[in-house]
Amino acid sequence: MLPKSIFVAGHRGMVGSAVCRRLEIEKNVETITRCRADLDLGNAAEVRHFFEQSRPQAVILAAALVGGIHANNAYPVEFMTENLRVELAVIEAAFATGVSRLLFLGSTCIYPRLAPQPISEDQLLTSPLEKTNEAYALAKIVGLKLCEYYRREHGVIYHSAMPTNLYGKNDNYHPANSHVLPALLSRFHAAKESGLEEVVIWGTGSPRREFLYVDDLADALVHLIGLADPPDWVNVGSGVDLTILELAHKIAKTVGYQGKISTDPSKPDGTPRKQTNISLIRSTGWTPKTSLDQGLEETYKAFLSEKLAGTLRTSQNK
Numbered sequence: 001m002l003p004k005s006i007f008v009a010g011h012r013g014m015v016g017s018a019v020c021r022r023l024e025i026e027k028n029v030e031t032i033t034r035c036r037a038d039l040d041l042g043n044a045a046e047v048r049h050f051f052e053q054s055r056p057q058a059v060i061l062a063a064a065l066v067g068g069i070h071a072n073n074a075y076p077v078e079f080m081t082e083n084l085r086v087e088l089a090v091i092e093a094a095f096a097t098g099v100s101r102l103l104f105l106g107s108t109c110i111y112p113r114l115a116p117q118p119i120s121e122d123q124l125l126t127s128p129l130e131k132t133n134e135a136y137a138l139a140k141i142v143g144l145k146l147c148e149y150y151r152r153e154h155g156v157i158y159h160s161a162m163p164t165n166l167y168g169k170n171d172n173y174h175p176a177n178s179h180v181l182p183a184l185l186s187r188f189h190a191a192k193e194s195g196l197e198e199v200v201i202w203g204t205g206s207p208r209r210e211f212l213y214v215d216d217l218a219d220a221l222v223h224l225i226g227l228a229d230p231p232d233w234v235n236v237g238s239g240v241d242l243t244i245l246e247l248a249h250k251i252a253k254t255v256g257y258q259g260k261i262s263t264d265p266s267k268p269d270g271t272p273r274k275q276t277n278i279s280l281i282r283s284t285g286w287t288p289k290t291s292l293d294q295g296l297e298e299t300y301k302a303f304l305s306e307k308l309a310g311t312l313r314t315s316q317n318k
């Protein structure tokens, strides 16, 4: 059964906004949100005051400092401290004010760089992390463990979801700091518009990655927060991966770009392969619904209308 009121932390982000859209169809659930201007989630005193006033039954913690390889690699201090600040402030205030249910959003970058594929939940902390996003991953591991410890020590159901790479409506399209899929979509769109003959993609193009449509993730999160006894942490993915070069070709096709696509091996590749094992979440009764082709179509439509409306997100996230 779903909680009666849920605070969606980070509701203006890609994940948070998808969760709010998904919760709109749940007639008996009140969704509580606050903008950053009204509540800095990294400020423990402000966060505690907010929880004392609004008393949500549950929390979905989707607020974080998020970015692609470049931003993660260049700003490890910010990625570690900002994320720890938000996690600690929200999780501690939730517990202190009697919130019995909290779902924390991590990421599959918490798993070792060379974890056996597809990556299952038991790979956590078995060998070294990928260096380029180690600070962010460590902060996410702390959040996951803190939820596990609260559950074990105090009996509250604080648990975590580890999504694979996400894409969809309301993504961030900052030219240098965004994730690979929105970065490529935006570049191929610009290349088509300006008639560019060639698009060069970062790295060798050979790393394999998995992508999940964000509305599928939102559906999974609402499913998980309704489970009586959810796993402490669970992967959420599509279960399908492809190379970055294959992704680039798919995006070019979606956007209608017909020029040449080449690679730049002098740029970092990141983890060679990342595919999640989604058996655990499947065993709880959830399964992904949107294919990459369908998701890309929807995402490009959203990109065009966000651009037209002047609402396309291009924040630096640092």
Ligand SMILES: NC(=O)c1ccc[n+]([C@@H]2O[C@H](COP(=O)([O-])OP(=O)(O)OC[C@H]3O[C@@H](n4cnc5c(N)ncnc54)[C@H](OP(=O)(O)O)[C@@H]3O)[C@@H](O)[C@H]2O)c1
Residues within 6 Å of the ligand: 009, 010, 011, 012, 013, 014, 015, 016, 035, 036, 039, 040, 041, 042, 043, 061, 062, 063, 064, 065, 066, 086, 105, 106, 107, 108, 162, 163, 164, 165, 166, 167, 170, 171, 172, 179, 315, 317
């Ligand atoms: N995107 C992915 O591919 C991906 C993959 C795996 C996991 N995840 C996880 O999913 C979660 C959400 O990611 P996302 O892609 O939705 O990121 P996003 O679009 O950047 O959204 C994050 C939101 O958090 C808010 N936020 C951050 N710090 C805050 C603070 N101190 N006070 C108030 N609000 C704050 C941001 O507010 P502003 O709008 O004001 O900046 C933003 O709206 C994160 O935990 C991330 O680790 C994402």
